[in-house]
Amino acid sequence: MLLRFRVANYASLRDEQELSLVALDDHDDLAVRRPIDDDLSVLPAAAVYGGNASGKSNLLEAMHFMQEAVCHSHLGWGPEAAIPRNSFRFDDDIRRKPSEFCVDIAVDGVHYEYGFAVDDEVVRSEWLYCFVKRQRRVRRVLFERSGPEWTSIRFGGHLKGRKRAIAEFVRPNSLYLSVAAANNHPQLTKIYGWFSNQMIYIDAGVPVPHLPYTLHLAATPDRSAVLDLLNYADLGISDIRQEPLVLDNELRDRFMAVLKVVDPDRTPDLGFAVEAATRVDFIHRVRGKEYALPLENESSGTRSWFALLGPILEALAHGMVLVVDELNAFLHPLLVSELVNLFQDPTYNRQGAQLVFNTHDSFLLSPLSKARLRRDQVWLTDRDEDGATTLRPLTDYRVRDGLDSVFRGYLLGRYRGIPIFDxxxxxxxxxxxxxxxxxxxxxxxxxxxxxxx
Incomplete structure (x- = not known):
């Protein structure tokens, strides 16, 4: 589970900002978990609000960059490749400084802190700690890296295995954690696995890249769950039909060329190309007759909801962290409310899944919403006169009453996080x-x- 995420010098996040999913209050009716041997409780959802260009998308993109760096710095980034970070652009001195990323996570009941700092060319530092509770919390160093060279890595006594031999494969622009996972280090592969298997990042405004999740589920025995959620959304769809399209060599090459342009630092995935080349028809039953409507002819809301279904079901089934940029894109506020409730309600969320999202949907703060967001689940972004983003929890503000007061206070600008019109x-x-x-x-x-x- 995700406990905290910290970032500095990424896009508009100039100074260090922290997003925490640690519960500050008791929420017996929510799917709160205690993933480690501690009194610490972890929330199932966190919502980030803010005006346009306030930096709320940058926060989630920073989480995605950290995930991509862990998963691809060793095998996906070339030996001489620049590090594709996005530093703060409105201050030349800050822009040249390293960008820093750090997470606190719980894996197999153990609390870990992992982080790194990178500039445009090399890894400047990297660290991994675990915390053990005795009479007090004790931090154990698993490894610390103080420079680009592999010789700068210092290992703690609690990290076992071929740690030094693996370190020799580390390049100045690759993370030690990535190299260790590629070489099957048993302890570090578990931490790497949290990034590669336990976190899904989605830009809900661009649903096509996430269709393979749902298309795969819709072609398995789990297709009934996809159909149930389609029907639950009252979209008038009774069935899904998929028909693989045959790609000739010329069309396949063109498709691969487009993927290469989109992401030049990564080898295109032919499997994704084949799955994307699938004809999808939604079956509508109208007055006792069935009519097939191609996916591309459905509404933007239907396409967006369909693309989200696979990641939602995967996250709920396997206790994953689902990070969604612009959750409300193309979706009705009531449907967004129901989606958030899937993670909030312990009846549906039995594996400790988490939803981290940003949104403009103020209805989620209303007492009429089924999302039931609590004060310690709401975060607000603001941009100052230097163009830098500040992230603050709603708990920093006094709220006299319940959610009704939060809803009205947000719309009135009491907590900022909204555009100010002149x-x-x-x-x-x-x-x-x-x-x-x-x-x-x-x-x-x-x-x-x-x-x-």
Missing amino acids: EGLLEELILRHTHMHGDPPRKGSETEAGELT
């Missing part, structure tokens, strides 16, 4: 535009319109 600027714009196009100004506005010119 009504004076809007009035100037309309007056200027009206005057430029020669329309007669409103009565009493001639002087004002003249001053604007």
